[in-house]
Amino acid sequence: MSSWSSGRRPITIAILAMGGEGGGVLADWIVAVGENAGYHSQNTSVAGVAQRTGATVYYVELYPGGRSQGDDVRREPVLSLFPTPGEVDIVIASELMEAGRAIQRGFSTPDRTTLIASTNRVYSMDEKLALGDGRVDSNTLLEAAHAGAKHFIGADFMELALAARSVISASLFGALAGSGALPFDRTGFEDAIRASGKGVDASLAAFAAGYDAAQRPAPLPLPAAPTPASGGPVAVTIGLSRPVDPAEEAATAAEKRREEQAVRDPGALVGAALQHAAARVTADFPAPARSMLLHGVVRTAVYQDTRYTDAYLDRVARFAAVERPDGPARLTTEAARHIALWMCYQDTIQVAQQKIRRRRLDGVRTEAKAAPGQLLNVREYLHPQVEEIADTLPTALGRWVAGSAWFGKAVGRLTRNGMIVNTTGIIGFTMLWAMAMFRPLRPRSLRFGREQAAIDAWLDQALAAAAIDYDLACEIVECQRVLKGYGATHQHGTESFAILLAEAAALAGRPDAAATLVRLRDAALADEDGSALQQARAELASGAPVPELSPVA
Amino acid sequence: MAERSFAHEVRKLRTGAGDTLSGEGILAVTKALLQSGVAYVGGYQGAPISHLMDVLGDAHEILEELGVYFENSASEATAAAMLAASVNYPLRGAVTFKSTVGTNVASDALANLSSGGVRGGALVIVGEDYGEGSSIMQERSHAFAMKSQMWLLDPRPNIEAIVNAVEAGFELSEASSTPVMLQLRLRSCHLYGSFTAKDNVRPPMTVKDAVENPSRQLDRIVLPPASFLHEKEKIEDRWPAAVEYITSHGLNEVLGAGTSDVGIIVQGGVYNTLNRAMELLGVSDAYGNTQVPTYVMNVTYPVVDAEILDFVADKRAVLLLEEGQPDYIEQNLNAILRRAGSDVALHGKDLLPVAGEYTATVVTQALHAFLSKYLPGTVAERPALLLPHSDPGSPFAPRVEASVVRTRPPGLCTGCPERPIFSALKLAEKETGKKHHVSADIGCHLFAINEPFNLGATTMGYGLGSAGAAALNSKDADRRTVAVMGDGGFWHNGLTSGVGNAVFNQSDQLLLVVDNAYSAATGGQDVLSSRADSALRSTKHPIEKAVRGIGVTWARTVTNTYKIGELKDLFVKALTTKEPGPKVIVAQSECQLNKQRREKPQRAKAIKEGKRVVKERFGVDADTCTGDHACIRVSGCPSLSIKANPDPMRTDPVATVLDSCVGCGVCGANAHAASLCPSFYRSDLVFNPTWRDRTLAWLRARWIGALSLGVERRADRFEPAEVN
Missing domain, CATH: 3.40.50.970 (Thiamin diphosphate (ThDP)-binding fold, Pyr/PP domains)
Incomplete structure (x- = not known):
């Protein structure tokens, strides 16, 4: 008999989605197409009633022909309620990690499956929680999608759906039609959408975009990143995940062009008032570090003034002086990055300036999908603390304010529940504008003095390390990464930073100093209460090697 | 109600005789109840049978026309106790709830109901939530049927079979004066298919008739000595009557009789998975033409001794597929075979997993082991899932690094209060x-x-x-x-x-x-x-x-x-x-x-009608966000996510608010209450602005334009023409 292997079997389709994404609607559409084409169609799901955002599987079987004509046991074909590993013809995944899950569970296999997956990421909770970068490597998922399917159709179907003001189920349905994996013509699919009667035009537009996207090749995984020791230019990566979508690929390409331009025509990368600084970058710094330096030049000038930029270049120059010749200039590049970031610390003046910039308000309009000319109000949720206000004031005044119980109470009452400021209103904008106008006074503020001293101490330690251990110096510079957030989060970062520098001093001279510091820093970024760092230090003190941090538990 | 209409489903409940009705299993059950002349229905919602309650809740017109009483019970115990109406009156009644959590709550009432027995057909429809996707502890409804002695139907996952089970359930209940449980597995409830409808039937006796003609029988009340009598009745009268009905109406099925000297016994609910496994091994086809004799237990309690002995009479060995634990049926079959002195080899949990869902994978593996031992010649195919995981042809061959596929448990929705x-x-x-x-x-x-x-x-x-x-x-x-x-x-x-x-x-x-x-x-x-x-x-x-x-x-x-x-x-x-x-x-x-279900269409309508509507959503300034994600750690909103840092100098991802934001305000309130950071803003997009809006906007634009002139000019001196 052996009818299964000889092809008398249903077409099997598994949909892996998250609750609330419309996976059920997609399954219903597929059933409708199948039924209209004379296929016996069945679908099942285990969707909890309102349990949103959890991973869910919908399963459809389409059996060609209808009821039994002969003398069979059953009049209707007996269809399964589960996808069977190794026997699924089509897998549709609403997101890249769900495609990975389909492969892991054996639903998508290289001998059989057409895998249609959206390449966008919907980050899982533990990827989002990390203090640093907890994202998994999208490139690994993309590699798996290519390896785990007979035919892989990949595109950012979420983006296509949003562009059509529809939902991802519609663009994925279009991709299913466009894949040719089902023996039905396009109008059959579109009829199913029309028959459902809800948001038909938007759904059809998203369907068409998905259909077209299915004709294009899926994005390829990037080749493995070259090892940094190989010399040559530093591979540009965004975060820890190598880019997979066109937008990120374009950003990478733009960054590469910029690096070339930083060498060829650095003046074009800064404004008119910074040409002297650009010239200095060319004269005094290694080529691979120049793009980053020019970013820092602009940033420090906008943040404070050109004198501040000069101070910035002086600081980085100390690293350029000890740079390894003809290499990727990692130390100088990272110093250029982290010194600029620290020097442009986020105080109330800086936040106010960021909030009132024209391009920022334009960005908000784009994000809110405001039509040209459409009215849009922007309200900030601000919660300045007494210490933050005291920090911004000139040193003497700041000291007095910080110590004044009366002022603390008065401001505390004002800001206890936070304030909502309408940046698009006259009062709100003027307030923020006035705050930003405090900029010239910043160098006389309490915090400014404190930050500069801390920066110099950090740089002195890094330079001292550079004399004996180049890699350790790089890692000390990168420890600035833990200085982030505001209020309590920033306080925690400052404490972690102090611990890391103390450990770095103790590690200097050990062959594994740099690697150990990296692990300690990762531990510092793993949680907010510092327990991971504490544990890592305890293990270090006991002589055990600090284990590499496993993915966030 | 849930601000959600089931009008479409309700219309389907009016489908008349001979017409085809397509829908989910749970809708089919609802229709089957009306076709069976049910007089009253109650229940407590819960996955996977919520839909049944919701549809009936919206179908009050149809129910009133037919004289059917319906209520949303306060709990499963209330629902089960409601079946007391079938003790003294020939009223058909049905209640529904989620099993086994609901069955646990209801068991006091179910025990009393079963003791006195029923005159009208009493059906307890339990939506069993066992296996993947379940949100409760994993237990079997089977235990409740056994302990209170209620008959348990476990129909094949097929819409027509499920509809037939409802009708047979009422008849079996009446024939044996015993309440009947109809077990619907999770996936069967959400199974889409179709069946040929019959006309709805007005109950021959309605609740109104019963109320106006009160009746009581002292020997049906659970109090000694009647309760001792019930215990005897259960065994001497009701059980044989049930067996007689089950046998004479052929509720259980024997397929492929005489084709071989080994056989398979399967719970009805697992039948489709078994047939798929048989197809994969080349011993059955899509229309169930099996080469291995199969006994399908659409009634899993009571087990009909005579049918079992008849089935195994010409066999060397049988394999029992019984999902879940304890292995009540396997123990029962062993007792039946031993008592009868049968020497047939009974396999079950020795070849299958003791606990957990019986997926196509585990059933295929067990069936392959069983047939390889007893009928090595018949296994014609070897599906890829039988290969060892190390084989590159196995669907489980490692093709994705385990660490990049994270769990994704359900969580609170966007905007959840x-x-x-x-x-x-x-x-x-x-x-x-x-x-x-x-x-x-x-x-x-x-x-x-x-x-x-x-x-x-x-x-x-x-x-x-x-x-x-x-x-x-x-x-x-x-x-x-x-x-x-x-x-x-x-x-x-x-x-x-x-x-x-x-x-x-x-x-x-x-x-x-x-x-x-x-x-x-x-x-x-x-x-x-x-x-x-x-x-x-x-x-x-x-x-x-x-x-x-x-x-x-x-x-x-x-x-x-x-x-x-x-x-x-x-x-x-x-x-x-x-x-x-x-x-x-x-x-x-x-x-x-x-709320969104109700308000979204209203808002769209208002915008269309030219009314002033403000659409709120939240956002994060990527410049101001330092990428510490403290906001996410205090909220966990699905719309609050991360994205690659647009700042070329910084490497850690920044927080971002996705388009799915409903503007509930949690982000802003958290930023305030936890003194988080100044990155959050709310954008209020105004549709159909009034003249006051427009005048104010004009004034604001002038003022803001004037103030920002200096700011932008200063920045222009430092920033390149095109900002990267």
């Missing part, structure tokens, strides 16, 4: 510097046990959040215990089992009642405290009034949970007050899922 409650509780714990034992309950609020809240240590059952904290009550402790309950659980039993108990025993606990206006986790059904008007039910009974009514003195109601700062202060007060007795906080805000 329960998120700010747990944010506030987390912040209150930070402020008081004390962690508390949190006793959780069943409902969406249970998701607070996961990241990022990590609140909740146990969940003892629906409405038992407070009771679950009963023992952890100490006069000498420096803090009190926190208990959580939803409005659904509160009315289900929590008012008495929890609040009443805490008052009576002078518990010091803080009870948080999450009141989102519906029994939301089950699909948004109304409860007593629902704030919407209902034509059919009495609503708007405040929870605070109820707890004060049974003696709570410290009770506060918060009507806007999104005010995190105020809620946090209230938590601190409740955790530190010296007042004795339970402290109750009722935290009210409407379930966002239901």
